[in-house]
Ligand SMILES: Nc1ncnc2c1ncn2[C@@H]1O[C@H](COP(=O)(O)OP(=O)(O)OP(=O)(O)O)[C@@H](O)[C@H]1O
């Protein structure tokens with residue numbers, strides 16, 4: 001797995017959020033440090049295709065992610081700084097909702113939800129409201 005960022009530039013109006021930024025990510029753990037407004041979130045939003053590309057390329061194993069589309073989305077996950085939880089959903093309902101957004105079948109989703117809640121020791125809370133956890 002190789003994620004290669006080449007010469008990304010991104011402007012928001014007159015603000016240049018990224019200026020000719022290049023980087024290669026290979027398997028491992030990376031920390032991205034920078035002052036407020038340095039462009040960290042913009043980089044992540046471009047990698048996840050949440051903001052429109054302006055200039056540059058993002059290659060996943062050699063192919064631009066914009067060409068890979070759904071195939072790339074299967075391989076990448078993103079937990080944003082600000083979480084969008086629905087506090088009145090139960091833990092199961094919230095995870096079912098997320099699974100349906102991801103296109104999982106209900107049966108597969110329920111199996112994975114059970115497996116994951118077991119791993120993180122939250123299985124006994126599956127019917128509690130997210131806002132109460
Ligand atoms: N949607 C947007 N519209 C206008 N300006 C934006 C937008 N997103 C980011 N910017 C601007 O682009 C620059 C980079 O912002 P970005 O959010 O990428 O920085 P950051 O490194 O994630 O900062 P922080 O440490 O505060 O999270 C900032 O000047 C910011 O105000």
Ligand SMILES: [Mg+2]
Pocket residue numbers: 040041042081
């Ligand atoms: Mg940020």
